[in-house]
Amino acid sequence: MLYETINLTVGEHQYPIYVGSDLLSNADLLRPYVAGRRAFLISNETVGPLFAPTLRQVLTDVELDEHFLPDGEAFKTLDRVTETVEHLIARGHTRDTTIVALGGGVVGDTAGFTAAVYQRGVPFVQIPTTLLAQxxxxxxxxxAVNHALGKNMIGAFYQPQAVVIDTDTLNSLPERERIAGVAEVIKHGIMADKTYFAWVEAHLENILAQDPEVMSHAIARSCQIKSEIVADDEKEKGRRALLNLGHTFGHAIESALGYGEWLHGEAVGAGLVMAADLSARMKMLAPSDAFRIRSVVEKAGLPAMPPLQVVDQLRELMSRDKKASDAGLRLILVRSIGEAVVVPDVPEALIAETISAREALCGG
Ligand SMILES: NC(=O)c1ccc[n+]([C@@H]2O[C@H](COP(=O)([O-])OP(=O)(O)OC[C@H]3O[C@@H](n4cnc5c(N)ncnc54)[C@H](O)[C@@H]3O)[C@@H](O)[C@H]2O)c1
Incomplete structure (x- = not known):
């Protein structure tokens, strides 16, 4: 059973990220991260029934309680955390219990926050099952969990004991969700590694066809890139902000359309193309590189521009953002493929041009 290990060091805390096939049934790998004799599995009604039985078989000497949340972003709330905590208390879980998060980003964020606050923090293990979460x-x-007034408004920085990424879990993931995850893979190449970007371009078909070796490499390299940045800047005081490449436009699209209309990764796909287009308009990025970014996003099956019906709203949303900050709109842009930068004062007129452009500014 081959797998890759990426070690992430954050301050004094170090933990492994394992990436490979058939890892859920690997008792030797999982068991050491359940320190005590009890664990509490948090999943949802879609993912739990698919993979919890395997975990039960593997953690035979662990008393494993399960709690399945309803499926959906709408349930990433403090109410669900409170309800989960009530189950933990009712079943007598102490600080020796390990919380196991099994699911996509919604479950991971909710279970991670529950682990951070239950009795001031219990150990937890992440088992992500969507490409975006992996x-x-x-x-x-x-x-974090959401508040009615904003996404991810209640949260904590809280590191797991380990992340176990079993690429086989992606086999049951709906295609649209898989493609949405590819947006973040593309983002990592654009922001930090031109060789990886070229590899993604060359292997896009294999990624879309879920070739196991190619997927493992894509996931491991993306985790490495993110780990290096997080190790440097856990609390997003500086460099970690680069991971938001494409996200300012993306969030504006999600918010203008209403959350849930487009998947997050779909909005990020369009956001990446818009960030590249704006970088070209600012004469920072060669038009041919903006073209490469647009092509790979399109070939992945992701949207490459915002929906026409929200263009006016987007312009308004972005300029409202600008008014909120004295320094003008701060955006993550692209200097070259493999190098994202924070640009503190982006001219509003160019942002408006990018939002309105139905064809990105790019040469062949
Ligand atoms: N903490 C962070 O750093 C961070 C980063 C990015 C996104 N997020 C959060 O992640 C969330 C989005 O995560 P997501 O895209 O994974 O969405 P998700 O968790 O909603 O999962 C998408 C859908 O796929 C289903 N699913 C998950 N795994 C499956 C599998 N293997 N087979 C079949 N179905 C499966 C889920 O039940 C759900 O219906 C958002 O809440 C976002 O805020 C957090």
Whole structure:
């Protein structure tokens, strides 16, 4: 059973991220991270029934309680955390219990936050089962739930004991969710590694066809890139902000359309193309590189521009953002493929041009 290990060091805490096939049934790998004799599995009604039985078979000497949340972003709330805590208390779980998060980013964020606050913090293990969670949400220790007034408004930085990424779990993931995850893979190449970006371009078909070796490499390299940045800047005081490449436009699209209309990764896909387009308009990025970014996003099956019906709203949302900060709109842009930078004062007129452009500014 071959797998790759990426070691992430955050301050004094160090933990492994394992990436490979058939890892859920690997008792030798999982068992050491359940320190006590009890564990509490948090999953949802879709993912739990698929993979919890395997975990039960593997953790035979562990008393494993299970709690399945309803499926969906709408349930990433403090109410669900309170309800989960009530189950933990009712079943007598102490600080020796390990929380196991099994699912996509919604479950990972909710379970991670529960682990951070239950009795002031219990150990937890992330088992992400969507591509987006495997290459992004499960790595780096950001945990949070939503509030009616904003997404991820209640949260904590809380690192897991280990992240176990079994690439086989992606076999049951709906295609649209898989493609959404590819947006974050593309993002990692654009922001930090031109060789990886070229590899993604060359292997995109294999990624979309879920070739196991190619997927393992893509996930491991993405986790490595994210780990290096998080190790440097856990609390997002500086460099970690680069991971938000494409996300300012993406969040504006999600918010203008109403959350849930487009998947997060779909909005990030369009956001990456828009960030590249704006970088070209700012004369920072060669138009041919903006073209490469647009092509790979399109070939992945992701949207490459915002929906026409929200263009006016987007312009308004972005300028409202600008007014909120004295320094003008701070955006993550692309200097070259493999190098994202924070640009503190982006001219509003160019942002408006990018939002309105139905064809990105790019040469062949
Ligand atoms: N903490 C972070 O750093 C971070 C980073 C990015 C995103 N996020 C958060 O992640 C969330 C989005 O995560 P997501 O895209 O994984 O969505 P998700 O967790 O909602 O999962 C998407 C859908 O796929 C289903 N699913 C999951 N794994 C499956 C599998 N193997 N087979 C079949 N179905 C499966 C889920 O039940 C759900 O219906 C958002 O709440 C976002 O805020 C967090």
């Amino acid at each position: 290459v992004d949400a499960s790595v780096g220790g950001k945990t």
